[in-house]
Amino acid sequence: MTDELRRLANAVLWPGFLGTEAPDWLLAELHDGLAGVVYFSQNVGDGLSALSDEILRANPDALIGIDEEGGNVTRLESTAGSTLPGAAQLGIVDDVEATRDSGAELARRVAAIGANVVLGPVADVNTDPRNPVIGVRSFGSDEELVARHVQAAVDGLQSNAVAACVKHFPGHGDTHLDSHHALPEISLGIEEFERVHLAPFRAAIAAGVDAIMTAHIVVPAWGHEPATLNPRVLGMLRDWGFDGVIITDALDMAAIRETVGIGQGAARALAAGADLLCIGNPTNRGEATVPDQDRRDFLAARDGILAAVSDGSLPRERLAAAAQRVTRLVETLHARAATAPPIDYDGPEIVRRAITGATADAEALAVVDARRRSTLAVDSASAYVAETLAADGHRVRLDVARTSIDEQDAVLEQAVLAEGLTVILLDRPDADDAQRSLVERVAVRDPEAVVVNVGLAARRPLPLAVVEVASASRIGAQAARDRLTGGPSRRADQTPGSAGGAD
Structure with missing residues (x-):
C-alpha cells in the first residue's frame, strides 16, 4: 500500500x-x-x-x-x-x-x-x-x-x-x-x-x-x-x-x-x-x-x-x-460566508402553532410515560420529555411492551390517585396496540385524563382527549405542559376573555 x-x-x-x-x-x-x-x-x-x-x-x-x-x-x-x-x-x-x-x-x-x-x-x-x-x-x-x-x-x-x-x-x-x-x-x-x-x-x-x-x-x-x-x-x-x-x-x-x-x-x-x-x-x-x-x-x-x-x-x-x-x-x-445575517427567530412560537388538541387549567400533571423504547436513530424515550411535562408532579416510566396488564394497572392506579391531571404520554397510538389498550383502561378509571402524543397524529379516535405534539422534544413537552396548565405559551394564544377548549 x-x-x-x-x-x-x-x-x-x-x-x-x-x-x-x-x-x-x-x-x-x-x-x-x-x-x-x-x-x-x-x-x-x-x-x-x-x-x-x-x-x-x-x-x-x-x-x-x-x-x-x-x-x-x-x-x-x-x-x-x-x-x-x-x-x-x-x-x-x-x-x-x-x-x-x-x-x-x-x-x-x-x-x-x-x-x-x-x-x-x-x-x-x-x-x-x-x-x-x-x-x-x-x-x-x-x-x-x-x-x-x-x-x-x-x-x-x-x-x-x-x-x-x-x-x-x-x-x-x-x-x-x-x-x-x-x-x-x-x-x-x-x-x-x-x-x-x-x-x-x-x-x-x-x-x-x-x-x-x-x-x-x-x-x-x-x-x-x-x-x-x-x-x-x-x-x-x-x-x-x-x-x-x-x-x-x-x-x-x-x-x-x-x-x-x-x-x-x-x-x-x-x-x-x-x-x-x-x-x-x-x-x-x-x-x-x-x-x-x-x-x-x-x-x-x-x-x-x-x-x-x-x-x-x-x-x-x-x-x-x-x-x-x-x-x-x-x-x-x-x-461561503462564515456569518449569516441575523434573524428574528422564535422557535417556541412555531412549536405552539403546531400543537393541537385539548387544553386545561390543571395545577399539576401526573404523567405516565408509556412511549416505546429508544432506537439507535431516535432517542424518543428520553426522560427529558416526561420530566418537562410533569415538572415537580408525579412521573413514572411504563414499558407496555415488557410489563403485564396487572403491572400496568397498578401503575395507572397510582397515577390516578396522585395529585393533578392524569396524563398518558404516547408516541405510537395507531401502530402500538399496547399503548392504545392502556389508554382504553385509563379512560375507565379516569375519564378526565388526557393523552399527550409526541408521535404521528392518531388517525383512530381515542377514548380520551388528546394533545398532539408531533415531537419528542423539550420544547414540545414544555408547550404541551403550558397547554394543560394555562402556562405562558397557552396564555399567549388566548384572546381576552377566551376559554380553553379543544381545537
Whole structure:
C-alpha cells in the first residue's frame, strides 16, 4: 500500500469516534488526509468547540458533521432535549419562512461549535404510519408539502458556512423496518414510489443542496442491492444533474454490517457512486462495543477500499473522483460566508402553532410515560420529555411492551390517585396496540385524563382527549405542559376573555 493510495482512501472516509476528546489514532489520520469526523451524542461535552478546533488544526479541510435535525433527533442538546421545532411540527404549521428560519438557526448553532455539515433535513415522505425510524422526523405524508419544506430548510442551513445533507435517498418513508436493525424492502408500486418519494430529493437538488445521504433500503424494481450499494439508484442523482457529494448512511448499521460487512460495503458504495463514507456511531453495537471500536470500524472500511482497488473491483479513478467531490465541497464551505445575517427567530412560537388538541387549567400533571423504547436513530424515550411535562408532579416510566396488564394497572392506579391531571404520554397510538389498550383502561378509571402524543397524529379516535405534539422534544413537552396548565405559551394564544377548549 502506497502512502498516496492510503491518503486517497482517507479522503473519502468519515468516521465517528468514542469519547469527548479526539483519540490519537484519529488525529494521526486527520494529519494523513482523513476527510473529517461525525459527532454523535457521546462526543458532545462542554469542550465541543475546543474539540472542533483540535480537529481543524490536524486537518484544516476537515468536514465536521453532526446528526442534528431538531425535534426528536438532537446531539447538541441530547442531555436536556431539543429546543428547535421538529420537521413534523414545521410541516403542520406549513410556513416555509418558519422552516427557513429554523434551518438558519440550526446552522448558526452548528457553526458556533465548529462543525460544518448538518445531516439533515429529512426528505423522506412518511407514508407508512408504522414507520419505526422516520415518523415525525419527516415534514409529512404529502410529497408537495415535504418538497417545499425541504427546499426551505436547505436554503436556511446553507445561508451559513454549513452544508446541508438531505436524507435518506431514494426515500425511507414507506418502510416499517429500521435499517439500523434490518434491511428494509419497499413493496410500494414503483410508479407511485417514484412520484411520491423522489419528489423532495429533486426539490433539494433544485435548491442547490450540497450533499445527499443514501438509504440502506431495497427497491426491487431497481435491483436487489440496497440503494447505498446500487449504481442504478445512485446514478439517478447524477442523471438529474446533481454534482454534489453523495454520502452513505452509516456503514455500521445492520443493513450493511450484517450483510456484506463494513469493508466490502465501503468499497461497493464507492463503486456504486458514493463519495463520502459515513462509517457510523461506534457505540451502536451496545454491550458488544469494545474500547477501540471506533478505530476497528475505520480500519475495516479503509482496508476494504484498499483491497478493492488492489483486486480491480474498485477503479482507482472512481476513488479519485469521489475524493475530488469531497474537496470541492470543502472549497465551497471555505468560500461561503462564515456569518449569516441575523434573524428574528422564535422557535417556541412555531412549536405552539403546531400543537393541537385539548387544553386545561390543571395545577399539576401526573404523567405516565408509556412511549416505546429508544432506537439507535431516535432517542424518543428520553426522560427529558416526561420530566418537562410533569415538572415537580408525579412521573413514572411504563414499558407496555415488557410489563403485564396487572403491572400496568397498578401503575395507572397510582397515577390516578396522585395529585393533578392524569396524563398518558404516547408516541405510537395507531401502530402500538399496547399503548392504545392502556389508554382504553385509563379512560375507565379516569375519564378526565388526557393523552399527550409526541408521535404521528392518531388517525383512530381515542377514548380520551388528546394533545398532539408531533415531537419528542423539550420544547414540545414544555408547550404541551403550558397547554394543560394555562402556562405562558397557552396564555399567549388566548384572546381576552377566551376559554380553553379543544381545537
